[in-house]
Amino acid sequence: MRWSRTAPIALAAVVLHACGIVPPTREGELGRGTFEYVCTNATDSACDDFGGGTFPGAIAVGASFGLRAQSGQVMTAAPAVSGSSGTFRASKPGTFAFYLMNGDEIVDYIHIKFRKATALTASRSEIIAYLSSDSYSWDDRSSFRVVLDDYLGGSFAPQVDIEPAELATWSLDRGVISVDGLQEGSGKVVVRALGLSLSIPLEVRASRWPDAGLDSGGDTDGGLGDGADGDGVGDGAAEGAIDAAAEALLDVTEDVAADEGD
């Protein structure tokens, strides 16, 4: 048996379908082939985090994307679309053909719309970052995604600026932009992509836990005593408090016994 170039794609498709994950696909206009949409990075809203997604109705001008098919190579004749080997970049608005080539024949084709994005949208209206990212929290507000208006497809490379720059740093991982605080204060996160920009208010706080770091004075442990902070400091005071409480309880017990004796 010959291991063809398309075999890994077919195998991946079988595995994904077996797992109930359907990648974004569209039937060819001639009904003879299926085109699979490939997100070139995780900023593309057409793909979800699990290998599934929806074939986008249009691609943003300036964004990149991939197309592949099990039965041949996907190509385009449009000079307005740059790229090769199944990876393309939308260069200008319009409707462009992508065809499935098998040998010297075109098996099928699809037309895809390219449209200029008009706005960037962030998944958060405010970013709150911390100086210490020592623990994960379910209400983490330091990470966000940026999507294009109308869920236009296509991957893009967001340029992120923190203003003022000394306030925080940022990183991009699988389409998620995360902000880590460097010093307390307020500012903004500016994201630029595809000729558009977006500004999000940023606040950097000392810690995710408001009173963390206080080991005395503040009653942060719900009345358990300073010994509960685990640092060993103040353990004697806690024992004293427990002894006092036990003595008070003993006094009450003695009083009750005396009353009953009366």
Add this chain to the structure above:
Amino acid sequence: MRRALCLVVALAGCSAPDAVHRITVSTSHAAPGGTLENGRMLEGTAMEIAVAAYTEETTFHDSRRVSRPIEITAGPPERLRVIKGAAPELFILLAASPGPSTLDVRVEGVSAHRDLMIEAQPP
């Protein structure tokens, strides 16, 4: 026997019954905003066309569609290309850049010519 019949027919001033009598070139799948019939295509789009060749059966006085080698050219090549489709009579036109272009089809000496204006994508 058949050749003799053809010879008799030819001598009588008629064409051979199995010779291609006429051809048709038509859109089998329209491109966005364009067909071969309206003579328009948008740059960057594709369109499937079908070529059919017919012979005139003098015996029955009707036309019959046949499979014959098809010669097809499109140009200028930087503007309009033609590539084989999924069947011998099917072809895909690929419009690359705006401007006038032509399509020529020939089947056994019978030819057809089409002019196509390739238009720029609307802004």
